[in-house]
Amino acid sequence: MSSAEDLSRLDAIEKALLNRWPETRIAPTLERISTLADYLGSPQLSYPTIHIAGTNGKTTTTRLIDSLCFELGMRTGRFTSPHLESFLERITINGQSITPEFMIATYNDIAPYLELVDSKMTNKLSFFESMCALAFVAFAEFPVDVGIFECGMGGEW
Numbered sequence: 135m136s137s138a139e140d141l142s143r144l145d146a147i148e149k150a151l152l153n154r155w156p157e158t159r160i161a162p163t164l165e166r167i168s169t170l171a172d173y174l175g176s177p178q179l180s181y182p183t184i185h186i187a188g189t190n191g192k193t194t195t196t197r198l199i200d201s202l203c204f205e206l207g208m209r210t211g212r213f214t215s216p217h218l219e220s221f222l223e224r225i226t227i228n229g230q231s232i233t234p235e236f237m238i239a240t241y242n243d244i245a246p247y248l249e250l251v252d253s254k255m256t257n258k259l260s261f262f263e264s265m266c267a268l269a270f271v272a273f274a275e276f277p278v279d280v281g282i283f284e285c286g287m288g289g290e291w
Contacts, residue, residue, distance in 0.1 A: 136234040144234045147241045148221050151265065155258040167263045170251045174244060174267065177274035181211070183281045192284045200282050204229055211273035213266060214284040225269045227276050240272050262286050 136144070171178060186196045193214045200212040210228055217223040222231040232240075244267055252258040259267075266286070273281045 140234050140238060143238050144222075147238065151221070151261050154264055155260045159257075161257055166251060166255050166257070166259050167266060169254065170244075170247060170259060170263070170267050171270060173247045173250060174271060178270040178281065180274045181278050181281050183283060185283050185285055187285045196282050196284045200226070200229060203280050203282070208279040209276065211269065211276065211278035211281045212283075213269035213281070215262065215265070215286070221265070224265055225272055227272065227278065232272055236272065237268070240268050240275065244268060244271055 184199055186192050186199070188195075196212055196214050200210050203210045210226075212226040212229070213224060214226075215224055220231065222234065222237055225232045225237075244264075248259055248264060248267075266283075269281070269283070
């Protein structure tokens, strides 16, 4: 069970993430997320990845693949958007949303790198890019046997 302090910290993290560069004004590029991944040591390369792209049905397909891999005995990580109730739903391990404690620890690990990339780019990292990086790191830390990612705009990020 999460403490009141953890829940307060989690709320502050969500607000900080939501205050990043607005998704509605984003300039589609891989430069920011690629730079961040490089600074983080490319955690997304530590596990095989299934990348789901398309116009419709990405979340459903991602959840089905996650379930199939889990039932085959694999440790799974899943990244989807949007969320329904809590932003923790976007990052799951073995079909379960990550815990507030794990989100706090992972965010604390990457926060200095978010600021570093922000300082070097014209536009700050977006909420989506930051959440994607959190998933990269969370899946490497767990670790997972496979990361299943629903892609964002343009089928590339």
